[in-house]
Amino acid sequence: EIVMTQSPATLSVSPGERATLSCRATESVISLAWYQQKPGQAPRLLIYDASTRATGVPARFSGSGSGREFTLTISSLQSEDFAIYYCQQYNNWPPYIFGQGTKLEIK
Amino acid sequence: EVQLVDSGGGLVKPGRSLRLSCTGSGFTFGDSAVSWFRQAPGKGLEWVGYIRSKVYGGTTEYAASVKGRFSISRDDSKSIAYLQMDSLKTEDTAVYYCSRAPVAGSIVDYWGQGTLVTVSS
Numbered sequence: 001e002i003v004m005t006q007s008p009a010t011l012s013v014s015p016g017e018r019a020t021l022s023c024r025a026t027e028s029v030i031s032l033a034w035y036q037q038k039p040g041q042a043p044r045l046l047i048y049d050a051s052t053r054a055t056g057v058p059a060r061f062s063g064s065g066s067g068r069e070f071t072l073t074i075s076s077l078q079s080e081d082f083a084i085y086y087c088q089q090y091n092n093w094p095p096y097i098f099g100q101g102t103k104l105e106i107k
Numbered sequence: 108e109v110q111l112v113d114s115g116g117g118l119v120k121p122g123r124s125l126r127l128s129c130t131g132s133g134f135t136f137g138d139s140a141v142s143w144f145r146q147a148p149g150k151g152l153e154w155v156g157y158i159r160s161k162v163y164g165g166t167t168e169y170a171a172s173v174k175g176r177f178s179i180s181r182d183d184s185k186s187i188a189y190l191q192m193d194s195l196k197t198e199d200t201a202v203y204y205c206s207r208a209p210v211a212g213s214i215v216d217y218w219g220q221g222t223l224v225t226v227s228s
Binding site for chain 2: 035044048049054090091098099100
């Protein structure tokens with residue numbers, strides 16, 4: 001079974017700066033998504049197929065990568081971006097495996 | 108607007124049962140696969156199981172941690188999916204989310220708001 005590992009566990013960044021979050025898989029991933037989760041809320045889809053923004057997601061969010069290494073970049077952090085981010089592999093078995101999350105906090 | 112509303116959570120004793128509901132609106136419910144996920148307090152996200160749309164047979168798959176204890180069903184005429192949880196354990200305590208995908212196992216694009224299930228004596 002694929003294991004997804006995110007790094008760092010916590011990332012402290014100042015508003016307006018760039019944030020880079022990583023996700024690594026133990027084997028090659030067919031499809032990868034990124035979700036944002038704020039306290040007390042459900043996850044929100046940001047990126048699917050590694051690099052396609054979901055409907056309504058601002059252009060400051062971008063995804064890249066393939067195979068085993070993936071990156072989520074937030075180009076200029078806004079106050080509403082501070083949250084936990086999860087990567088998730090899909091179109092495989094087991095069908096949905098998540099990383100443990102990266103907490104993006106205000107520096 | 109696509110909406111999923113989870114309901115039915117609560118406090119239940121170990122060994123007992125509970126049924127959660129997921130009501131969809133703003134899309135053709137019967138054309139979508141429905142997945143259930145859970146998140147234990149302070150922990151990450153875990154897939155629980157899914158039910159395919161009728162076009163794909165309406166069959167179900169489950170995570171190993173719940174297989175044989177949990178079951179998913181759907182009533183497309185009411186746009187509702189259910190998660191029946193039997194023989195509950197304390198480690199099943201979590202917020203449970205329903206979600207939808209175009210095809211089971213494909214990208215999950217919308218989630219319900221979640222419902223808390225607490226298993227405790």
